[in-house]
Amino acid sequence: MAQAQVAFDPLSTRKTVSAAAKSRAAHAFTAAFLLLWAAASPAIPEYLAPAPWSVAVRMADFVIDPRLAGHALTTLAHVGAALGAAFIVGLVLAMVPYLAPVMGFTIDKRVSPFLNAFSGLGWAMLAVLWFGVTHLSVIFAVAAILLPFSLIGLREGLIVADRELLEMARSFTRKRGKHLMRVVLPALAPFMMAALRTGFGTAWKVVLVVELIGGNSGFGFVLNLARQQFDSTTLFAVIGLIVAFVYCAERFVFAPLQRRVQRHYGAV
Amino acid sequence: MPRAISQRLVGEGLVLALIAVWWLTAPRGSAFLFPGPVETFKALLAMFVEPNFLVHTLASVWRVFASVAFASALGLALALATRRFPITEGIIYDRIQPVLLSFPSLGWVLLGAIWLGTSDITVVFVQTFILLPFALGQFREGVAGLDRDLLEMGASFGRRPRRLIWKIAIPLLAPHAVAAGRICYGVAWKVAVVAELFATERGVAFLMYQAQFRSETAEMLAACLAIVVIFLVGERFVIDPLAHRLGRGR
Numbered sequence: 001m002a003q004a005q006v007a008f009d010p011l012s013t014r015k016t017v018s019a020a021a022k023s024r025a026a027h028a029f030t031a032a033f034l035l036l037w038a039a040a041s042p043a044i045p046e047y048l049a050p051a052p053w054s055v056a057v058r059m060a061d062f063v064i065d066p067r068l069a070g071h072a073l074t075t076l077a078h079v080g081a082a083l084g085a086a087f088i089v090g091l092v093l094a095m096v097p098y099l100a101p102v103m104g105f106t107i108d109k110r111v112s113p114f115l116n117a118f119s120g121l122g123w124a125m126l127a128v129l130w131f132g133v134t135h136l137s138v139i140f141a142v143a144a145i146l147l148p149f150s151l152i153g154l155r156e157g158l159i160v161a162d163r164e165l166l167e168m169a170r171s172f173t174r175k176r177g178k179h180l181m182r183v184v185l186p187a188l189a190p191f192m193m194a195a196l197r198t199g200f201g202t203a204w205k206v207v208l209v210v211e212l213i214g215g216n217s218g219f220g221f222v223l224n225l226a227r228q229q230f231d232s233t234t235l236f237a238v239i240g241l242i243v244a245f246v247y248c249a250e251r252f253v254f255a256p257l258q259r260r261v262q263r264h265y266g267a268v
Numbered sequence: 269m270p271r272a273i274s275q276r277l278v279g280e281g282l283v284l285a286l287i288a289v290w291w292l293t294a295p296r297g298s299a300f301l302f303p304g305p306v307e308t309f310k311a312l313l314a315m316f317v318e319p320n321f322l323v324h325t326l327a328s329v330w331r332v333f334a335s336v337a338f339a340s341a342l343g344l345a346l347a348l349a350t351r352r353f354p355i356t357e358g359i360i361y362d363r364i365q366p367v368l369l370s371f372p373s374l375g376w377v378l379l380g381a382i383w384l385g386t387s388d389i390t391v392v393f394v395q396t397f398i399l400l401p402f403a404l405g406q407f408r409e410g411v412a413g414l415d416r417d418l419l420e421m422g423a424s425f426g427r428r429p430r431r432l433i434w435k436i437a438i439p440l441l442a443p444h445a446v447a448a449g450r451i452c453y454g455v456a457w458k459v460a461v462v463a464e465l466f467a468t469e470r471g472v473a474f475l476m477y478q479a480q481f482r483s484e485t486a487e488m489l490a491a492c493l494a495i496v497v498i499f500l501v502g503e504r505f506v507i508d509p510l511a512h513r514l515g516r517g518r
Contacts, residue, residue: 128480243370
């Protein structure tokens with residue numbers, strides 16, 4: 001472990017630790033957690049904490065069993081559709097004050113705070129009321145929950161977009177469509193990426209609640225059945241699958257993609 | 269007409285127009301699908317006036333503030349742990365934080381109900397763990413950005429660590445504490461109140477769920493609007509003054 005003396009810092013031990021040592025500690029923590037769980041599980045009732053191998057087998061079922069895999073794919077489809085819808089509506093709403101400046105107050109001080117303050121649970125219940133227990137309900141509610149995140153992020157992007165760049169674009173042509181496609185949208189790219197990343201993480205946090213209330217398939221529906229049958233193994237398996245999927249998507253898709261966008265278009 | 273005034277006129281005018289359209293199009297009398305604004309605002313007023321509704325409103329409010337405080341304190345403690353013991357950095361930022369960030373909120377609700385039963389403590393526990401990754405993210409930035417030179421300069425005036433922490437480190441972390449509190453407060457009302465569905469029999473979200481079962485749509489919509497009102501009032505009269513005070517303290 002490489003250690004070196006650094007400047008006086010009342011909050012630290014004044015020693016630096018190498019990245020390799022930190023990584024080893026993280027792996028050791030994961031291994032210790034799994035071992036502790038495995039060792040403790042025979043002594044704990046299964047409904048409180050099922051054994052890790054039972055959870056692993058149930059997680060595999062969600063990949064092998066077509067019926068369970070269908071639920072997983074349904075949730076994935078719900079998240080994808082809602083994320084797309086929230087992104088498009090957010091982009092349109094964020095563009096309104098850009099195209100019609102008189103609407104700035106309406107979007108920034110009325111629409112945005114209202115959407116931001118509206119409860120996710122409220123959207124889920126209203127969706128069931130208006131559309132019944134359908135896929136549309138789930139997609140509508142999740143999209144409504146995600147909308148303020150994309151709207152606020154993209155609006156911020158338009159506000160801080162380089163004014164000089166926009167002015168320069170205007171000096172070349174007065175066509176608004178060209179400005180939009182060639183200057184404004186590329187300048188928004190890092191903000192779009194950030195909005196998608198935030199939306200993706202939040203969508204997985206809320207989609208299960210919405211599916212539980214307004215869906216007849218998907219992970220949320222499966223969890224509702226598991227809850228009624230005291231089936232903690234399925235509960236742990238679904239949580240494990242979601243954590244693994246979101247972690248991998250963040251690490252292997254969104255983080256590299258965001259780095260690429262930032263390199264190409266500049267950081268947020 | 270100055271631009272700000274015309275923008276404001278359009279904004280407020282559109283809100284009024286929307287309420288007018290709602291009033292004109294809503295069916296008269298008992299409406300299941302689409303209650304009118306009068307019915308809804310009566311139910312909304314009851315949330316803050318009638319004792320049997322007020323109990324639910326106040327229960328949600330104290331739980332949200334408690335869980336924001338707990339999540340912020342835990343987030344700060346974890347972030348400071350990485351500074352005090354750098355070996356824990358990988359554990360906290362590469363294991364605990366990503367898992368907490370991707371952990372579905374319903375997962376916490378069901379686990380909380382299984383492990384702790386239905387009580388106020390369960391709701392606060394669930395909400396705290398839903399909010400924790402957001403608070404940790406803010407304090408991570410704050411602790412990483414603590415100015416070593418400033419701390420060293422402080423140390424040159426007197427080496428008492430407690431004084432340095434109190435006089436330099438905490439004021440430097442104050443803006444991050446405010447940001448953590450603000451984000452957690454928003455997420456709490458937007459997402460974390462879901463804990464009230466299965467983990468308690470009091471709270472605005474519980475009321476909303478019950479109203480849906482009884483097909484009391486006006487009451488359900490009023491509960492949604494009550495959350496909007498509480499969120500905006502809390503932000504204006506608690507979070508903003510706190511941010512102002514901490515900013516001035518700095």
